[in-house]
Amino acid sequence: MRNFVLNDQISDSPFSYHLFLLGEVRAAIENGNVRKYHFGFMRNVLEKTSTFLGYERWEELLPKTSDGTSDPYAERLTNYGVHSKHAGEEIEPIPQEIKNMLKVIYEHFINSGHTFMNAAETQPAQPTEAVI
Numbered sequence: 001m002r003n004f005v006l007n008d009q010i011s012d013s014p015f016s017y018h019l020f021l022l023g024e025v026r027a028a029i030e031n032g033n034v035r036k037y038h039f040g041f042m043r044n045v046l047e048k049t050s051t052f053l054g055y056e057r058w059e060e061l062l063p064k065t066s067d068g069t070s071d072p073y074a075e076r077l078t079n080y081g082v083h084s085k086h087a088g089e090e091i092e093p094i095p096q097e098i099k100n101m102l103k104v105i106y107e108h109f110i111n112s113g114h115t116f117m118n119a120a121e122t123q124p125a126q127p128t129e130a131v132i
Contacts, residue, residue, distance in 0.1 A: 018045045025106055034099040036092075039080040042105055046078065049109075053116050063108040074108075077101045 021041040028034045043058070050058040059070040062078065077098060 018048050021045050022106075022110075025102070029099070029103045029106060032099070034094055034102055036080060036094065039078060039102060042102065042109075043078045046109065049114065053114055055114075061109060061112070061114055063104060074101065074105050078105060 022045055025038050025041050025045075028038045046058040046061050050056075050061055055061065059075050062070045062074045065071050080098065
């Protein structure tokens with residue numbers, strides 16, 4: 001078993017805003033009011049979480065295909081609207097199929113139980129308890 005020590009860091013910025021972003025994505029999914037910026041919120045959470053847990057790429061947290069690789073469709077949709085060139089693109093109606101895929105990506109993230117990566121491994125390390 002490995003233990004982690006959590007030390008106060010004066011220069012750290014809090015990660016709690018990711019909970020706000022997840023709440024915004026969940027609410028948009030529940031009320032059917034998904035906008036392109038919700039995909040950006042989801043990607044932001046994936047990026048921050050992958051960095052925190054030690055994954056090399058945020059795409060590793062996406063749903064997988066049958067061969068175990070990140071689903072390229074999910075990856076493409078996570079980038080949906082992130083690189084829009086015109087403000088008008090942000091308010092275009094989003095097809096239901098794409099809204100449904102945000103729900104798939106969100107639920108996969110919430111239910112996957114991602115764990116810390118050990119730098120010497122390519123598989124997630126076993127969960128450990130934190131020592132505070």
